[in-house]
Amino acid sequence: MDFLTSKENLLRELQAVQGIVEKKSTIPILSNILLEARKDRLELLATDLEVGIRSSCEATVKSPGSVTVSARRLFDIVRYLPDAEIRLKADEGNWVVLTCQKARFRIVSLPKEDFPAIPEFDFSKGITIERALLLDMISKVIFAITTDESRYQINGTLMTLNKKHLTMVATDGHRLAFVSGRLEKGAAEAPIEVIVPRKAFQELPRLGEGESEVVFGHKENHIFFKVGRTVLISQISPSKFPDYQKVIPEGNDKLLKLDSVALADVVRRIALLSSERSRAVKVSVSKGSIEISSNNPEVGEASETLDVDYDGPGLDIGFNAKYLLDFLQAMGPGPVILAIKDEATQGLLRPVGLEGRDYRYVVMPMRI
Amino acid sequence: MRAGSDRVILHLDMDAFYAAVEVRACPSLAGRPLIIGHPGRRGVVSTCSYEARTYGVRSAMPSVTAMRLCPQAVWMPVRMGLYVEESRAIAAILAEVTPALEPLSIDEAFLDLIGVATALNDGRVVESLADGRRVAARLKERIRNERQLTASIGVAPNKFLAKIASDLEKPDGLVVLPAADIPTRLWPLPVARLWGVGPRTAPRLQGAGIRTIGDLARADRRTLARLVGADAAVHLQELARGEDDRPVEPRRDARSVSEERTYGDDLRDPDAIDRALLARAEGVARQLRRDRLAGRTIRIKVRTGDFTTWTRAATLPAPTDLAEVIVRAARALLRDRIRLGSAGVRLLGVGVSGLAAAGAGQGALFPEPGEERARRVALAADAVRDRLGDGAITRARLLRRPAGRRPAGR
Numbered sequence: 001m002d003f004l005t006s007k008e009n010l011l012r013e014l015q016a017v018q019g020i021v022e023k024k025s026t027i028p029i030l031s032n033i034l035l036e037a038r039k040d041r042l043e044l045l046a047t048d049l050e051v052g053i054r055s056s057c058e059a060t061v062k063s064p065g066s067v068t069v070s071a072r073r074l075f076d077i078v079r080y081l082p083d084a085e086i087r088l089k090a091d092e093g094n095w096v097v098l099t100c101q102k103a104r105f106r107i108v109s110l111p112k113e114d115f116p117a118i119p120e121f122d123f124s125k126g127i128t129i130e131r132a133l134l135l136d137m138i139s140k141v142i143f144a145i146t147t148d149e150s151r152y153q154i155n156g157t158l159m160t161l162n163k164k165h166l167t168m169v170a171t172d173g174h175r176l177a178f179v180s181g182r183l184e185k186g187a188a189e190a191p192i193e194v195i196v197p198r199k200a201f202q203e204l205p206r207l208g209e210g211e212s213e214v215v216f217g218h219k220e221n222h223i224f225f226k227v228g229r230t231v232l233i234s235q236i237s238p239s240k241f242p243d244y245q246k247v248i249p250e251g252n253d254k255l256l257k258l259d260s261v262a263l264a265d266v267v268r269r270i271a272l273l274s275s276e277r278s279r280a281v282k283v284s285v286s287k288g289s290i291e292i293s294s295n296n297p298e299v300g301e302a303s304e305t306l307d308v309d310y311d312g313p314g315l316d317i318g319f320n321a322k323y324l325l326d327f328l329q330a331m332g333p334g335p336v337i338l339a340i341k342d343e344a345t346q347g348l349l350r351p352v353g354l355e356g357r358d359y360r361y362v363v364m365p366m367r368i
Numbered sequence: 369m370r371a372g373s374d375r376v377i378l379h380l381d382m383d384a385f386y387a388a389v390e391v392r393a394c395p396s397l398a399g400r401p402l403i404i405g406h407p408g409r410r411g412v413v414s415t416c417s418y419e420a421r422t423y424g425v426r427s428a429m430p431s432v433t434a435m436r437l438c439p440q441a442v443w444m445p446v447r448m449g450l451y452v453e454e455s456r457a458i459a460a461i462l463a464e465v466t467p468a469l470e471p472l473s474i475d476e477a478f479l480d481l482i483g484v485a486t487a488l489n490d491g492r493v494v495e496s497l498a499d500g501r502r503v504a505a506r507l508k509e510r511i512r513n514e515r516q517l518t519a520s521i522g523v524a525p526n527k528f529l530a531k532i533a534s535d536l537e538k539p540d541g542l543v544v545l546p547a548a549d550i551p552t553r554l555w556p557l558p559v560a561r562l563w564g565v566g567p568r569t570a571p572r573l574q575g576a577g578i579r580t581i582g583d584l585a586r587a588d589r590r591t592l593a594r595l596v597g598a599d600a601a602v603h604l605q606e607l608a609r610g611e612d613d614r615p616v617e618p619r620r621d622a623r624s625v626s627e628e629r630t631y632g633d634d635l636r637d638p639d640a641i642d643r644a645l646l647a648r649a650e651g652v653a654r655q656l657r658r659d660r661l662a663g664r665t666i667r668i669k670v671r672t673g674d675f676t677t678w679t680r681a682a683t684l685p686a687p688t689d690l691a692e693v694i695v696r697a698a699r700a701l702l703r704d705r706i707r708l709g710s711a712g713v714r715l716l717g718v719g720v721s722g723l724a725a726a727g728a729g730q731g732a733l734f735p736e737p738g739e740e741r742a743r744r745v746a747l748a749a750d751a752v753r754d755r756l757g758d759g760a761i762t763r764a765r766l767l768r769r770p771a772g773r774r775p776a777g778r
Contacts, residue, residue, distance in 0.1 A: 148685050150696065154734075172685065174730050242734040278730070320730060346733065364731040 001065030001090040003037040009057040014075040017046035017053045019203045021071040029114045033071035037061045051199045052118045055230040067096050067109045121224040126215035128186035137168050138201045140179040143326045145198050146172035156195040158241040161188040169244050175323045176362040192218050200234035249348050252339035256308050260336040264328040266304045270294045271321035273302040280366045281321045286314045317343045318366035327361040376481040376500040379522045379530035383539035385475035387417040388517050389454050390444050401441040407431050414446050449754035470616045480616035501544045528612035550610040555582025562607050584608040626719025627651040634673040634712025648718035649695035662687035663720035666697035672711035680705040692742045
């Protein structure tokens, strides 16, 4: 293997895969990136076995072939190189020699045969999704994914695609975010329902800046997202996502229309005196106003009221302030409806007048 | 701290507590000799009713002896859960009087009444032992009316005298023991009634002619020091003179629950270590459930044969009181955060902190079926242990296996 490419090209591609490569992997090869030189292109592959990225850039290939080297180390070297042409050449044994102007690096590599196989997809059979739609929907649910890795049923986003209808659901067992939108160009012939690992949706927005479309594919246990020259490949979780439709409440009859920014400001302030562990705030609903309050025996107490057009019976309900704020931030500025029923039933938050999306957020109350 | 003579300390001791709770649950037992315990060959008497005591039956006596002394007695198994619940109800009544409440055991407590304004003293501040008597009488009345149980109470200027006093006219007694009554009421009692005079010290004192507390109070300090040591001599004579200035110490809320064990031979087999971890998690989970608590932070402590000690902690998304959840976190800590290498485990501990009342806090959208099942099993197992003792039921994984034999698979 022997090829030449520009620092700019190589740096851009190496940067894109850094998030995928395991920093402290127990399997050394997973810290490496596979470089494959063929014809006039350099192909780069990185994987942590769950999520992988296949990317490429232009290169002058003198002799085709492939090597694997530490992704982090190669990235660091390339970062500090002058803005010039870089040459990478396989050397005797397991060595790779990198030269750039007068700089020369000899780097250890691992046998390419050890690098895991990454499945491929024929994107002529893919479904086109607007990139802006996909990224917006991801940002509306990804924060709700559980951080408890042992809860593998919900350790990802449930994505369903039915004709032109795309939905995403994520939960940590205490709150749940649901969003649906409509594809402009593409459509799924047969319904697709997959659990996308957190990492896949964390990395996807970083790929293909400036591109307007993502092509999606599903084959056996893998899903594929193609953005420009880059493909993100992800395993899908074999577990069964819980029946989320059951927990989206229908009968919450106490409707409170508030401004998301004003509500977030109040909750953020009042939560300053809530117990650090529970982050509980109390929402007390009465005619014409709601009061948000907190108290922590060791620190003190706080309360603030917001005017609201409400004429029903009073109610006190507790919520984790973080759960409320996560949603209010994700929905952005605008009117929001908080629908509640009683102090034990999950609350429902929903932005009003959101064009082209159905966005709902369910929060289980706290007993306070 | 006030001077000893200024205080009004109340000691409350429930009368034949377990037996009384059982009689209340089953009134046909009233008036009959009742023994709580297991009547088997290796069983012991946990407690017994006063009727059984007249036959000479005592707590901690081997069951075979009790059966010989009182063959007509009715035997009931220990139902710890029931007694714990009753104990809480009584503690709640006491807590209404004062927060300066020190529970000594499931059926005994000290209250420091001085300066307390209570409805039981017609809303006036308790200032004297006479006020203390009024509070004690009304407390007994409340417990009789609300819990259908009797208590014996001692009121005195300190903890030691209050405890002696509560025992003087048991059952259903109420004795006020001012310092002036020490010569007539304390000194005639046998020395064994003093705290710190046990089965080893008592014969030694009696051998030297010190039979009563009064003998001890009057004994020569140097003679006494030769018998029991200098420090104990000072301490015992203070008690014998009715002097005791220890404060009533309300038990602080538990901040953590933990259990650890040291092994005679270092544990090396990963399977044995894992089972030890499960056993500690099980013990901690049981304590949590007994105290109606749940905790979020799981801590493990490991000491190896060379005395290197690790403690590692992890915080769960939600509080738990289940061994399954605790051991899952503990295993992950041991696996990922401790490098045992080839070292054997000398000490292993599991603890839970970040405690809150069980059931409080964040509700769950999707109750986890595994956890729901584990909770039902745990509660059923708790009920069995409450009735038959802690050894009555355990996990198959914690059963001791014959050495060298392994079940095929799990």
